[in-house]
Amino acid sequence: MTSESITLQKIIGHFFTITKHRHLVRRNCFKMGLYYQGLTHDLSKYSFTEFWKGARYFQGTRSPNARERELFGYSSAWLHHKGRNRHHFEYWIDLYDEKQDGTGSGIVPAKMPDRYVAEMIADRVAASMVYKGDDYTSASSYEYYEREKPVAVHLIHPDTINKLEFFLKMLSEQGENATFKYIKEIFLTGKDRLRWEKELEERVKNERK
Ligand SMILES: [Zn+2]
Numbered sequence: 001m002t003s004e005s006i007t008l009q010k011i012i013g014h015f016f017t018i019t020k021h022r023h024l025v026r027r028n029c030f031k032m033g034l035y036y037q038g039l040t041h042d043l044s045k046y047s048f049t050e051f052w053k054g055a056r057y058f059q060g061t062r063s064p065n066a067r068e069r070e071l072f073g074y075s076s077a078w079l080h081h082k083g084r085n086r087h088h089f090e091y092w093i094d095l096y097d098e099k100q101d102g103t104g105s106g107i108v109p110a111k112m113p114d115r116y117v118a119e120m121i122a123d124r125v126a127a128s129m130v131y132k133g134d135d136y137t138s139a140s141s142y143e144y145y146e147r148e149k150p151v152a153v154h155l156i157h158p159d160t161i162n163k164l165e166f167f168l169k170m171l172s173e174q175g176e177n178a179t180f181k182y183i184k185e186i187f188l189t190g191k192d193r194l195r196w197e198k199e200l201e202e203r204v205k206n207e208r209k
Helices: 008-031 035-040 048-056 064-072 076-082 114-135 140-152 158-174 176-187 193-208
Strands: 093-097 105-109
Touching: 008 035, 008 048, 008 114, 008 176, 035 114, 048 064, 048 076, 064 076, 114 140, 114 158, 114 176, 140 158, 158 176, 158 193
Parallel strands: none
Antiparallel strands: 093 105
């Protein structure tokens, strides 16, 4: 059985990695006026389950969840995390069973509330910055999304996809500050609500074709 020992070095490495990530996300959230979310982002990473798994499988260059998956086929730390943190689209995946007998049932993604869409953008920017280091550009978050899209698209509500893609594109074209300013002043105040209603309608129409 492959297992990995826990060392002081890994505990410290993991602690600084998650604390640095929280710091970057907090800065992004504050730019959008999301103070409570900025302060509480990813706090479950300090919980017993997430912290000790994260420290044991600490890699330095990639997520400990990836290592846990390699060893066991799934990551219990990630399951714990995504079940408690609303800024992950995975939190909003529900199941649907219309006839109560298994027919017509399936995965149904629920719409993400706007303030969690905003926190998701803050999270993705922060994660891309750390992951890419000196190679980070404002387009990095969009490039990451393009790689996960073929699988993720079936797990995200069409309204959330519209918003996510819109802001990732805006990031690559106009940069972080302009995007966070737009999210704070227009998106979170609901000034562009009509746009999202129209875009959702069009997306659903196109999917039916
Ligand atoms: Zn998280």
